[in-house]
Amino acid sequence: MSVMSAAEQEQAPPPPPSTRSWSRAREDIVEGFKQRELWGHLGWQDIKQRYRRSVIGPLWITLSMAITAIGLGLLYSQLFQATIPTFLPYITVGFIVWNFINGCITEGTDTFIxxxxxxxxxxxxLTVYALRTVWRLTLMFAHNLLVYVVILVIFWGSLTTSDYTITDGGNPQPGIGFGILLAIPAFVLLAVNGGWVAILFGIISTRYRDIPQVINSLISLLFFMTPIVWTTDILTQRLPGSGDSDWKVLIAELNPLYHYVQLLRAPLIGNEQSWHHWAVVGGFTVVGWGLAFVAMRNYRSRVSYWV
Known part of the structure; x- marks a missing residue:
């Protein structure tokens, strides 16, 4: 009887692989990156569909960014008593970078939905749909860069001056030089972070539909808490208190989004480069992709049921 049992076990089909598998999660991510023609086409179609039958089409992205950045730049330059030739580029580039980060967070929650x-x-x-979101936002970022180019041409003399300041009495900045090339790896790093944000937040939001509403409610607060329309110089100059002002700068330093914005904004406008921005963003990249990998391993097979 034991012989028959052994024979039956040899003829029995192998058990089906578990849906919670590290190999399946890795395969999903790897195959998603390989299918760049698919998510590239889908992302481009999103842009075309949004501005179908429009006279100027995707240029509305550029025009909207230009109006917002210039309007608020002129307003806050007067409120903070800052010089327009250096403060307006600071705000403009900050808006462009923030628009990409904001899109990765808010649209990332709706990736799978x-x-x-x-x-x-x-x-x-599933990774294809996350990359579709990041690629669409990258195309929008490219359109917004036209505003940066115009601002750069207009204020080239001020931004290339050594030791220029963004606000009166602020820290001197080296000015635009060869360091502007660091903007390329900086944006690549931001896009890589956009991938794990879309995967992780997308899976969580698919299961818990209140998450997108919570994030949309908090994103405006995060915008004003991040140095975009104000600078860290203002913290040390305007906030009351005497003695060491390092604690004031911590208001910005403890905000992770500040490091993401400054990582790309600094080389584009000739600000001083700081290694700790790269370290913070690099750390969040490793941790974020680790969490996204765990989420893919545990819940990848359930997303199709949750949506």
């Missing part, structure tokens, strides 16, 4: 139809009918890795 928005692609419900494709997820249920298209046999593609």
């Amino acid at each position: 928005r692609n419900e139809g494709l997820i249920k009918h298209l046999p593609a890795p």
Whole structure:
């Protein structure tokens, strides 16, 4: 009887692989990056669909950014008694970078919810839909860079002057030089972070539909708490208190989004480069992708049911 039992066990089919598998999660992420033609096409179609039948099409992205940045730049330059040739580029680039970060967070929560139809009918890795979101935001970022180019041409003399200041009495900045090339790896690092944000927040929001509402409610507060329309110089100059002012700068330093914004803004406007911005963003990149990998391992197979 034991012989028959052994024979039956040899002929029995192997047990089905567990849906919670590290290998499946890794395969989903790797295959998602490989299918760049798919998520590249889908992201481009999103832009075309949004501005279909529009006269100037995607240029509305650029025009909207220009109006917002210039309007608030002129306003806050007067409130903070700052010089327009250096403060306006600071705010403009801050808005451009923030718009990308904000999109990765808010649209990342809707990544899988928005692609419900494709997820249920298209046999593609879930990572494809996260990369679709990041690619769409990258195209919008490229359109917004036209505003930066115009601002750069207008205020080139001020931004290339050595030891220029953003606000009166602020820290001197080296000015635009070869360090502007650091903007390329800085944006790549931001886009890589956008990938894990879309995956992790997308999975959580698919399960708990209140999460997108919570994030949308907090994002405005995070905007004003991040040095975009104000500088860290203002903290040390305007806040009351005597003695060491390092604690005032911690108001900005303890905000992770500040490091993300400054990582890309600093080289674009010739601000002083700081290694600790790269260290903070690099640390969040490793931790973020680790959490996204765990989420993919545990809940990848359930997303199609949750949507």
